[in-house]
Amino acid sequence: MSRHVISVLVDNQSGVLSRVAGLFSRRGYNIDSLSVGETENSQFSRMTIVVRGDDSTLEQIKKQLNKLIDVIKVVSLTSESSVYRELVLVKVAADDKTRAAINDIVDIFRAKIIDIAPKSLTIEITGDEPKIQAFIDLMKPYGIIEMARTGLTALQRGDLSITNNNNN
Amino acid sequence: MQLTGSEILLECLMEQGVDTIFGYPGGAVLNIYDALAKYPNNIRHILPSHEQGAAHAADGYARATGKVGVCLATSGPGATNLVTGIATAYMDSVPLVAITGNVPLSLLGKDSFQEVDIAGITMPITKHNFIVKDVKDLAEIVRKAFYIAQEGRPGPVLIDIPKDITAQKTEFQSAKPYQITRKTGTITDQAITRAIQLLKESRRPLIYAGGGVIQSGASAELCQFAERLNAPVSLSLMGLGGFPGTHPLFCGLIGMHGSKTSNLAATRCDLLIALGARFSDRVVSNVEKFAPEAKILHIDIDPAEINKNVQSYHYIIGDLKSTLKKLNEKLAQLELPETSEWQKQIEDWKLRFPLQYKDDSNLKPHYIIERIYALTEGEAVITTEVGQHQIWAAQYYKFDHPRTFISSGGLGTMGYGLGASIGAQIGRPDKRVFNIAGDGSFRMNCNELATAVEYQLPIIVVIMNNRALGMVRQWQDLFYDQRFSQSSIDRATDFVKLAEAYGAVGFNLTSKADVDTVLQQALAAKGPVVINCEIDQNDKVFPIVPPGAAIEDLMTE
Numbered sequence: 001m002s003r004h005v006i007s008v009l010v011d012n013q014s015g016v017l018s019r020v021a022g023l024f025s026r027r028g029y030n031i032d033s034l035s036v037g038e039t040e041n042s043q044f045s046r047m048t049i050v051v052r053g054d055d056s057t058l059e060q061i062k063k064q065l066n067k068l069i070d071v072i073k074v075v076s077l078t079s080e081s082s083v084y085r086e087l088v089l090v091k092v093a094a095d096d097k098t099r100a101a102i103n104d105i106v107d108i109f110r111a112k113i114i115d116i117a118p119k120s121l122t123i124e125i126t127g128d129e130p131k132i133q134a135f136i137d138l139m140k141p142y143g144i145i146e147m148a149r150t151g152l153t154a155l156q157r158g159d160l161s162i163t164n165n166n167n168n
Numbered sequence: 169m170q171l172t173g174s175e176i177l178l179e180c181l182m183e184q185g186v187d188t189i190f191g192y193p194g195g196a197v198l199n200i201y202d203a204l205a206k207y208p209n210n211i212r213h214i215l216p217s218h219e220q221g222a223a224h225a226a227d228g229y230a231r232a233t234g235k236v237g238v239c240l241a242t243s244g245p246g247a248t249n250l251v252t253g254i255a256t257a258y259m260d261s262v263p264l265v266a267i268t269g270n271v272p273l274s275l276l277g278k279d280s281f282q283e284v285d286i287a288g289i290t291m292p293i294t295k296h297n298f299i300v301k302d303v304k305d306l307a308e309i310v311r312k313a314f315y316i317a318q319e320g321r322p323g324p325v326l327i328d329i330p331k332d333i334t335a336q337k338t339e340f341q342s343a344k345p346y347q348i349t350r351k352t353g354t355i356t357d358q359a360i361t362r363a364i365q366l367l368k369e370s371r372r373p374l375i376y377a378g379g380g381v382i383q384s385g386a387s388a389e390l391c392q393f394a395e396r397l398n399a400p401v402s403l404s405l406m407g408l409g410g411f412p413g414t415h416p417l418f419c420g421l422i423g424m425h426g427s428k429t430s431n432l433a434a435t436r437c438d439l440l441i442a443l444g445a446r447f448s449d450r451v452v453s454n455v456e457k458f459a460p461e462a463k464i465l466h467i468d469i470d471p472a473e474i475n476k477n478v479q480s481y482h483y484i485i486g487d488l489k490s491t492l493k494k495l496n497e498k499l500a501q502l503e504l505p506e507t508s509e510w511q512k513q514i515e516d517w518k519l520r521f522p523l524q525y526k527d528d529s530n531l532k533p534h535y536i537i538e539r540i541y542a543l544t545e546g547e548a549v550i551t552t553e554v555g556q557h558q559i560w561a562a563q564y565y566k567f568d569h570p571r572t573f574i575s576s577g578g579l580g581t582m583g584y585g586l587g588a589s590i591g592a593q594i595g596r597p598d599k600r601v602f603n604i605a606g607d608g609s610f611r612m613n614c615n616e617l618a619t620a621v622e623y624q625l626p627i628i629v630v631i632m633n634n635r636a637l638g639m640v641r642q643w644q645d646l647f648y649d650q651r652f653s654q655s656s657i658d659r660a661t662d663f664v665k666l667a668e669a670y671g672a673v674g675f676n677l678t679s680k681a682d683v684d685t686v687l688q689q690a691l692a693a694k695g696p697v698v699i700n701c702e703i704d705q706n707d708k709v710f711p712i713v714p715p716g717a718a719i720e721d722l723m724t725e
């Protein structure tokens with residue numbers, strides 16, 4: 001089962017999130033992550049949904065999404081033609097002995113330390129999935145106290161936008 | 169013009185040409201009912217016994233007339249009572265607008281008296297739903313609701329209106345309903361050409377048609393198409409009436425209770441032409457063994473139906489009537505291949521495997537249906553409940569016209585038929601309406617007899633009384649070693665007395681010899697009639713495809 005990123009332009013209506021989420025749960029589609037926010041036009045929101053499934057499941061998901069009245073457009077964003085980003089906040093155990101080493105890793109990953117406490121560091125990192133995973137793997141030995149992820153968000157590369165993209 | 173929300177709602181219903189609504193009052197819709205009292209001549213309000221009856225009646229009205237059915241209920245329990253009816257309409261793609269009241273905006277989300285999140289509850293069983301948060305949005309929401317209910321693949325839409333909105337005033341300007349246009353943009357020349365190519369190559373074509381034929385009003389085009397190809401036609405339960413049951417090309421139902429001819433034809437055909445049908449599991453049974461030799465050409469208005477349950481070889485998305493018209497135009501100019509061997513094969517199957525039952529001296533449900541067919545000359549509207557009687561009605565009444573077989577196919581809702589028959593009779597006063605029922609199903613919602621009596625609707629309810637939940641019993645008999653768990657309902661109910669208590673006429677029918685006399689008396693009666701037919705518990709529906717089997721492996725006795 002491969003991973004697919006779909007971007008869904010929806011009417012910014014109350015209830016639209018539960019319509020989309022409900023569709024996925026009742027039809028048994030697996031969501032890895034879902035992120036949502038307003039677009040350049042406040043009338044619309046854009047959801048980025050990461051799903052797992054074979055190609056026919058992906059086809060069904062897109063068709064079912066298109067049946068929702070609040071859904072305006074659905075496109076697949078392939079890894080070759082899109083940029084993916086996620087923002088993660090990681091609170092790592094840190095003391096005088098480990099702080100410098102962690103800081104080195106943070107620099108290499110172009111992450112940011114956004115809070116320091118006697119026994120911990122809170123780090124903000126953005127990137128695509130492999131980068132985030134690599135960073136988390138490196139933090140694990142120090143002890144990750146807690147972590148929050150926004151879920152993936154994505155845009156098509158180049159001049160195309162969701163409204164003039166016909167790759168649906 | 170300044171109007172209240174309630175008045176705007178009624179004005180908008182009239183804009184849409186609504187002449188009848190099925191509803192039940194309560195606290196949250198008091199304002200709407202008050203406004204209704206001031207508009208008595210424009211909209212006829214039918215008051216059922218139960219909101220479920222209102223929903224089924226609106227559904228039956230829609231199926232019988234092709235118009236949008238409208239039902240109305242109060243908040244909380246009124247709204248939840250609509251749910252089964254909305255789900256029934258959703259599964260069978262029936263255009264319905266359900267209107268519910270709710271508690272005032274300021275009390276929403278506070279677990280107020282009779283508050284329920286009906287929009288949340290009905291999300292998976294409506295095409296769309298609305299909560300009206302501002303009286304200024306109301307008119308536009310009602311117009312959109314009617315558009316959505318009818319556009320593309322039809323379905324139910326719910327509008328939830330908080331009570332204060334129904335009292336607030338705003339400026340109202342009437343408008344024309346949104347035009348519902350046939351979806352033809354996706355029917356490309358290329359898609360048509362490819363379909364024609366498949367039709368030209370096929371030596372063993374089979375048409376499998378469903379409810380889309382009726383929704384799209386494509387019966388005449390289907391007839392022309394089938395006749396031009398000389399192709400046999402099998403129908404899903406929802407398709408009945410979409411192609412004449414008396415037509416020589418008609419092969420009967422397909423699938424779980426399909427005719428042997430249909431199921432063999434599906435298994436041997438080289439091209440399966442699916443028209444407005446969705447390959448439900450009740451048709452397909454075992455997917456691996458379904459139409460193994462066939463290329464599938466799927467024509468449907470809903471893109472999501474393509475490749476959902478079975479993989480198609482080629483498809484056309486769009487309005488069926490328009491698609492068939494285009495195909496028929498092309499076919500008219502073509503030389504078609506020789507298919508006489510296939511036609512002979514089909515005729516041979518039909519002769520060898522006709523629908524049959526043991527026509528002994530006992531009172532047989534099949535025989536009763538055949539007599540109803542004969543006495544009504546095939547012109548009645550037949551609604552059904554759910555169970556064995558439903559399938560017998562589907563098999564033995566030969567439906568020649570669309571919108572004359574009205575049955576809960578997708579959800580299989582026991583208790584659907586009586587409400588539906590009320591809606592159908594109100595929508596089609598020119599037609600005789602029969603509700604074919606089982607004793608179990610009838611007992612579920614027989615309260616609506618009171619409604620049929622109140623409005624003096626000459627509906628004839630035929631209870632196939634086997635003192636059992638017959639279809640359940642049949643499965644237990646055939647597939648559960650005859651462990652009859654909770655399927656016997658030999659209750660003390662006297663259905664004739666029950667009918668009389670409601671103010672209807674009741675007949676007992678116990679012998680074959682009396683069938684015509686009783687039916688004629690029923691047809692001559694003024695108001696609703698209930699005929700209690702005492703049939704054998706062991707009468708079964710055949711053919712039946714055992715669970716998980718290939719559809720050709722059906723049991724015929």
Ligand SMILES: Cc1ncc(C[n+]2csc(CCOP(=O)(O)OP(=O)(O)O)c2C)c(N)n1
Pocket residue numbers: 553554555556557558580581582583605606607608609610632634636637638639640
């Ligand atoms: C509301 C509902 N509950 C349960 C069922 C399951 N079910 C399907 S057929 C059937 C038996 C129907 O009995 P009856 O109405 O007497 O009809 P018969 O099969 O005897 O003709 C049952 C219980 C259903 N379809 N709908």
